Amino acid sequence: MNNDYLLKVTGLTTIFPTRRGVVKAVDHIHFNVNKDEIVGFVGESGCGKSVTMLSILRLVPYPGKTIDGEILFDGEDLLKRSLPDMRRIRGKEIAMIFQDPMTTLNPVFKVGEQVRESLRIHKIVAGVSEKAVPWYRRHGSGKKAERLRVLELLEEVGLPAPEENYRQYPHELSGGMQQRALIAIGLSCKPKLLLADEPTTALDVTIQAQILDLLERTMRGRDTSLILVTHDLGVASEFCQRIIVMYAGRIVEMGPTVDVLKAPKHPYTTGLLKSIPRITKEKVKIKSIRGTVPDLINLPHKCAFYPRCEKGSPACEEREMELVEVEKGHWVRCMLYDERTERS
Numbered sequence: 001m002n003n004d005y006l007l008k009v010t011g012l013t014t015i016f017p018t019r020r021g022v023v024k025a026v027d028h029i030h031f032n033v034n035k036d037e038i039v040g041f042v043g044e045s046g047c048g049k050s051v052t053m054l055s056i057l058r059l060v061p062y063p064g065k066t067i068d069g070e071i072l073f074d075g076e077d078l079l080k081r082s083l084p085d086m087r088r089i090r091g092k093e094i095a096m097i098f099q100d101p102m103t104t105l106n107p108v109f110k111v112g113e114q115v116r117e118s119l120r121i122h123k124i125v126a127g128v129s130e131k132a133v134p135w136y137r138r139h140g141s142g143k144k145a146e147r148l149r150v151l152e153l154l155e156e157v158g159l160p161a162p163e164e165n166y167r168q169y170p171h172e173l174s175g176g177m178q179q180r181a182l183i184a185i186g187l188s189c190k191p192k193l194l195l196a197d198e199p200t201t202a203l204d205v206t207i208q209a210q211i212l213d214l215l216e217r218t219m220r221g222r223d224t225s226l227i228l229v230t231h232d233l234g235v236a237s238e239f240c241q242r243i244i245v246m247y248a249g250r251i252v253e254m255g256p257t258v259d260v261l262k263a264p265k266h267p268y269t270t271g272l273l274k275s276i277p278r279i280t281k282e283k284v285k286i287k288s289i290r291g292t293v294p295d296l297i298n299l300p301h302k303c304a305f306y307p308r309c310e311k312g313s314p315a316c317e318e319r320e321m322e323l324v325e326v327e328k329g330h331w332v333r334c335m336l337y338d339e340r341t342e343r344s
Helices: 049-056 083-089 111-121 133-139 142-156 162-167 175-187 205-219 233-239 257-262 267-274
Strands: 005-017 022-034 038-042 065-073 094-097 193-197 225-229 242-247 250-256 324-327 330-332
Touching: 005 049, 022 049, 022 065, 022 225, 022 250, 038 049, 038 233, 049 065, 049 193, 049 225, 094 175, 111 142, 111 162, 111 175, 142 162, 142 175, 175 193, 175 205, 205 225, 205 233, 225 233, 233 242, 233 257, 242 257, 242 267, 250 257, 250 267
Parallel strands: 038 225, 038 242, 094 193, 193 225
Antiparallel strands: 005 022, 005 065, 242 250, 250 330, 324 330
8 A cells, every 4th residue: 555545544443332232343443545546345244334434424323433543534633623624524525425315315305406405515616517607607696506516417427317307306216316316416526535335235236337337437537536335346346446355343354456356365355255156157156154243242352253264273262363464555364374373
């Protein structure tokens, strides 16, 4: 990883106190996002991907809270910024596309007005195209300029009839169209960092491909970095430059996409790859990862994947392994790569 980063997260820890104990949803993680880079977060449901994104925006729901770490965005620690500062950053500097458009879009407001809200709050009207600027100056209406910008955004994200879609309510749009509207909201203020939390989960395969293609096209030339949260390694392999694999709130492997997928180092990453169906001439049996995800309440300071690991050793129960760089830019958290562990 180079130093030309937009986001640098160090030691981030987010917990949820419960009656049974403390859930460490995100447990002391470190990662960077470089400028103009697409990074994929992958892992099973409940591994901490979404909570990581919410922690970056400081939107962790109560009683959850971030208790440790540093989130440097453009060199400034977001955890030390005031709430009014964070409100100015959210949507303008860092935007998020949430997982379910049906619960994200407000059902009582028209789609166009929900896109325009971001422009109004952050006072963004400079994004109107050159052909619209003279018109705006003649009329002198910020609302009209914002409306023009919204129509441009709706057309840009591939909605078929921007004028009509502007006046429609969310329930009048299909799932794919709703997701496109969310992408328009996310891109409206030209953020430096876009967080996409499983934006294609509720969509069929065809629409999923269209949405990912749309995201990739709209990222080009915008000087915007993207974090894509997904449980689908196939999606990450086609879309991301680097992949970060999470398990039980911790990062277990990260590196360039090609390196992680072609030569995975952590047994969990290997297990994920073996569980993906493949189209081959010969029949290949899909191999699942044995066991279940551990209870995150009061996790012991050892390898959380050990009970399910096929390559585990007694050393895995003795101490927690730190991330080590096994190849240039390729990091892994596993006793197999600990110099103190005797290799088989």
